Amino acid sequence: MPRVAMTRFLGWLAVCALIVGLAADFGYAPREMTQGNVQRIMYLHVPSILTAYLAFGLVLLGSVAYLLSRRASWDHLAASAAEIGVLFTAITIVSGSIWGRPTWGVWWTWDARLTSTAVLLLVYVGYLLLRAMVDEPEARARYAAVVGILGAANIPIVHFSVYWWRALHQPAAMLGPGRAPMPGWMKGIVLVNWIAFTLLFAYFLSRRMQIARLEEQA
Amino acid sequence: MNPMPDHWNYVLAAYGLAAIGLIGYWRYLAARARSLSQPQRGKGRRA
Amino acid sequence: MPYTRRALAVLWKDLLTERRSKESLNALLFFTLLLLFIFQFALGPDRDRLRVALPGLLWLGLILAGLLGLGRTFVIERDNDCWEGLRLTPGDKSAIYLGKLLGNFTLMVVVEVLLLALFAVFYDVALGPALPNLGIVLLLGTIGLAAVGTLFGAMTAQLRARELLFPVLLLPAQVPILLATVSLTEATLLGQPLGEVSHWLKLLAGADVVYVVIGIMTFEFILDA
Numbered sequence A: 001m002p003r004v005a006m007t008r009f010l011g012w013l014a015v016c017a018l019i020v021g022l023a024a025d026f027g028y029a030p031r032e033m034t035q036g037n038v039q040r041i042m043y044l045h046v047p048s049i050l051t052a053y054l055a056f057g058l059v060l061l062g063s064v065a066y067l068l069s070r071r072a073s074w075d076h077l078a079a080s081a082a083e084i085g086v087l088f089t090a091i092t093i094v095s096g097s098i099w100g101r102p103t104w105g106v107w108w109t110w111d112a113r114l115t116s117t118a119v120l121l122l123v124y125v126g127y128l129l130l131r132a133m134v135d136e137p138e139a140r141a142r143y144a145a146v147v148g149i150l151g152a153a154n155i156p157i158v159h160f161s162v163y164w165w166r167a168l169h170q171p172a173a174m175l176g177p178g179r180a181p182m183p184g185w186m187k188g189i190v191l192v193n194w195i196a197f198t199l200l201f202a203y204f205l206s207r208r209m210q211i212a213r214l215e216e217q218a
Numbered sequence B: 001m002n003p004m005p006d007h008w009n010y011v012l013a014a015y016g017l018a019a020i021g022l023i024g025y026w027r028y029l030a031a032r033a034r035s036l037s038q039p040q041r042g043k044g045r046r047a
Numbered sequence C: 001m002p003y004t005r006r007a008l009a010v011l012w013k014d015l016l017t018e019r020r021s022k023e024s025l026n027a028l029l030f031f032t033l034l035l036l037f038i039f040q041f042a043l044g045p046d047r048d049r050l051r052v053a054l055p056g057l058l059w060l061g062l063i064l065a066g067l068l069g070l071g072r073t074f075v076i077e078r079d080n081d082c083w084e085g086l087r088l089t090p091g092d093k094s095a096i097y098l099g100k101l102l103g104n105f106t107l108m109v110v111v112e113v114l115l116l117a118l119f120a121v122f123y124d125v126a127l128g129p130a131l132p133n134l135g136i137v138l139l140l141g142t143i144g145l146a147a148v149g150t151l152f153g154a155m156t157a158q159l160r161a162r163e164l165l166f167p168v169l170l171l172p173a174q175v176p177i178l179l180a181t182v183s184l185t186e187a188t189l190l191g192q193p194l195g196e197v198s199h200w201l202k203l204l205a206g207a208d209v210v211y212v213v214i215g216i217m218t219f220e221f222i223l224d225a
Helices: A002-028 A036-069 A072-104 A112-135 A136-171 A185-218 B008-037 C002-023 C021-044 C047-069 C072-079 C084-088 C094-122 C128-156 C162-173 C176-189 C195-224
Strands: none
Touching: A002 A185, A002 C162, A036 A072, A036 A112, A036 A185, A036 B008, A036 C176, A072 A112, A072 A136, A072 A185, A072 B008, A072 C176, A112 A136, A112 B008, A112 C162, A136 C128, A136 C162, A136 C176, A136 C195, B008 C047, C002 C021, C002 C094, C002 C176, C021 C047, C021 C084, C047 C128, C047 C162, C047 C176, C047 C195, C072 C084, C072 C128, C084 C162, C094 C128, C094 C195, C128 C162, C128 C195
């Protein structure tokens, strides 16, 4: 079947890209001036959150398209993208926390980026819980779509509110993970890793949607 | 500026946990696909 | 029946039901009184610590009351077999949403007023000069809470797991409202003019618009089968 073969090809492509990414992270990238080698975590942390945003954008697309067309494949897209998005968000938060420990001295700070990413996680874990607790597929798709739309619309609102909330309690110029401006070669490495993550995301999405399709027919 | 001491264990922890998460999800997908291709015995599971 | 009349009909029905039975309102008001004690006991006898936490406690109290009260209007419909009636109403279902929203909003405002009064008395807070600005903040925040609470309340009322899912879905959605109202309340209690914190006001108002619009547009999908 062409679809399965394409998915498999995508998977191998993703593995190759990830290897290239790792080589860039550890081989090509030099030891950073201020933070030392810990800064390499950024090459994992930033592509991860970018992939999560892509995923949640697809959740929004799938949700709106489902409500308009009532075709189950859109719901499969939303559900699959949400699951993978939660995975990448969790990776973002964990890597951000681990990065913060030697640089800031604490496992968690309520800094704007970590906090709004955590809220993102809460919203979409709630989305997955809703899906898990509704048995009837048609109702599940409808309800999830509404929650998905509200969740996505809330993302920019959450960002501003958390950022302003922190601005009151913390000096704006705070050096730490992600604060310093990035030189060109650093952006290049982030790009390489981001491409690898996007390929991996596409592979996961393809497999997950196949599963959703098969389960619907079962 | 003093260079910070290397914290390779943190780097390893971050990349390691990410790898565990991603590989774990891949295995979860494989397991679910396998259970679907086997003959169904009860109700179909949900998406 | 034209749109607004339908919305107002739903509102009127809920208000009448509530006035006759006083079910939800009495329990909620008593709950609010209980919260006062809980907050005091949780924070300890130090009066200053309580005063510093006041803006947060106010909104925390409202959210807790909201978690209890906001889902109920739809659960009541299901218990009394009115649900089918709602679902089969001809025309734009979003009128029902607006009616319910207005009802929930009114309920929350009543709880709020009581909460404020209790705070002023029991926690010895001088609210006088801050009241007009505080009122604006609370009204704006309540719209946001009621808008999402009504939408999710209608949804979870149809589910077995409603007691779990309603808070789990509502709370993350309320984060911006919570952050905005607490910051604004802090500012008003300190006597700051609203102009200085206008960015929060704009965020709050903008969020309200987004939530209500989404509620209006998606409510029919929650109801239909």
